Amino acid sequence: MIPARYGASRFPGKLMKDLAGKPVIVRTYEAALGTGLFGRVVVVTDSKDIAEAIRNAGGEVIMSREDHETGSDRIAEAVEQLDVDIAVNVQGDEPFIEGESLAKLLDVFRADPDGEIDLASLMTEITDPEEIASPNTVKVITDHRGFALYFSRAPIPYPRSETVRATYFKHKGVYAFRKQALLDFRRLPMQPLEAVEKIEAIRYLEYGKRIKMVQTRVTGIEIDTPEDLEKAKAAWT
Template identity: 40%
Template sequence: MSATKSINFYAIIPARYKSSRFPGKPLANILGKPMFWHVYARAKKCSMLKEVYLATDDNRIFKAASDLGVPVLMTSEEHKSGTDRVLEAAQKLKLPDDSVVVNIQGDEPALNPEMLTELLMPFTTSSEVQVTTLARQISFEQAKDPNIVKVVCSSSGRALYFSRSPIPFGRDNQPKYLGHIGLYAMRMNILAKFKTLGESRLEKWEKLEQLRLLEADIPILVVQTNFECHGVDRPEDIPRVCQLLSEG
């Protein structure tokens, strides 16, 4: 591994108002605070992060964040992905080219801050690391769910492929499956390049934007974690998250 200098890590939480299954999701009330506040508060507990910002496209979210003292930026309504919104926010902030930007999903109010530390640590040991993400072992039953993205890795931990299908295929024996966790950390120059690459062939088929990077020969280092995410997809998920947060 090559030596690396001190790095500035920033986190940006994309929070759009429109959602087909849960409109206004970032403003959903969780234990008296909007959901985005919980994501921000959890991220702030990661000591490796220099700053944490919210990036939104909606005045209601912008005002609520401002009222709660959460650093927030207004971004375009036209973005097709959270990564595009994160890039616009990073460019508005004029983040240095050698910084690392973490894209934190805005619907993870029970996020464990230690997951962010796991995500960022590889950048401190090697200057060759360009993108990191997380994965955890899942069961065969979970692997069959197309809503749970699977990843297979090389012996060095680099992602070989992401799919909604259960990969790898176990012809004679049932393999171990890794479920992808949608947290990403990218060097600023890679984040900017992501936009210029445009939607890739595999990305269109699988509806997985991380495949854009693999098709462009940009390596993604997969860090295995024992932690689990508890995202909010629908209003029915709120009570479960409230219980998790209440339990600490």
């Protein structure tokens, strides 16, 4: 499932911007389809322009309401009527998404016969001080088993000790959900921590959902700003 909202706050219309001859959203759709991991790849959008671009590329679209606050809400609306066990959320601005990382997310559920895990998501280690400090980079900390403890736009953990090296992980907005976790998310109201950080993953934690984090070395380029788009164009081959 690829949630695709046209009116992104930081870069409106970014999903329809050109990336090597095709809109960003079409590049992302083709990348997800090209992994060969899924029985069905669907773009969920409130935009007629995005829907037309995907259909012209031979893809499947589900139209959603416009007033969703998060991608999870948008996917939950679409998934509710579908006969699925696991839904994978690939953000529409991730044209460099690849199969190795997505396969790791699916493996989490294959190794969880008791249903202990509600959702899984990706993280990658970061070392650049500017990226660690940036509020545009969501950081995550985990317990010793790899379950998320908290997500923040602030640098976590804070490096108070001068003798212990802090390791930082960036949260990549790619998820795999059990269907019920998505349906629960949609009916549960936003709490203060999610509201102040503007990070939807926090809602799952606030209501006791278990998020298994999977480390990946694949960073890719998420297109959040015009500068990111230029980087993506330069990297595209």
